[in-house]
Amino acid sequence: MNSKERRIYIREILEKNDMPQKGHILSQKLGVTRQIIVKDIAILRAEGTDIIATPEGYLIPKSEKNLVKQVIAVSHKTTEIEDELKAIVKFGGKVQDVIVEHSIYGEIKAMLMIKTLYDIENFMNKVKEHKAEPLLILTGGVHLHTIVAENYDILENIKGELKNKNYIIYD
Numbered sequence: 001m002n003s004k005e006r007r008i009y010i011r012e013i014l015e016k017n018d019m020p021q022k023g024h025i026l027s028q029k030l031g032v033t034r035q036i037i038v039k040d041i042a043i044l045r046a047e048g049t050d051i052i053a054t055p056e057g058y059l060i061p062k063s064e065k066n067l068v069k070q071v072i073a074v075s076h077k078t079t080e081i082e083d084e085l086k087a088i089v090k091f092g093g094k095v096q097d098v099i100v101e102h103s104i105y106g107e108i109k110a111m112l113m114i115k116t117l118y119d120i121e122n123f124m125n126k127v128k129e130h131k132a133e134p135l136l137i138l139t140g141g142v143h144l145h146t147i148v149a150e151n152y153d154i155l156e157n158i159k160g161e162l163k164n165k166n167y168i169i170y171d
Helices: 003-016 023-030 034-046 078-089 117-129 135-139 152-164
Strands: 052-054 057-059 068-075 094-102 106-114 142-149
Touching: 003 023, 003 034, 023 034, 023 057, 052 106, 068 152, 078 094, 078 106, 078 117, 078 135, 078 152, 094 135, 106 117, 106 135, 135 142, 142 152
Parallel strands: none
Antiparallel strands: 052 057, 068 142, 094 106, 094 142
């Protein structure tokens, strides 16, 4: 299989699957190195394929035209991350990303794609396992999330819950 055929195969795998695909598994299936997969993903993106790199692997987002999306500003302590995420998925929301404004680098955005309690558990386990500092430490707790939901009522319920917990920032 040449490089063009390999990229077509990778795109097809990502389009057919709702779950993220890990780069090292793709590399094993295709008999190439993980670095070749990273390069192929970069080329596919440059060609216009919308590929998201999540902590769980690569993903082509499915159509969200019937969903609503809103960026919300929140602030809380590191110890409250799990509680914040649970407040969002409790009502059926998906935490698409986390965004912070860095004084040197500007906007830093990380894709989360958290939509279930299982996703939250995996995320929190990775934070602990890797002893990783969350992005909110760069801004004293202030950060943004893009929340995706089926309708505006769900978004309002999520915002109400975050407000009750004193996490949401209103201007």
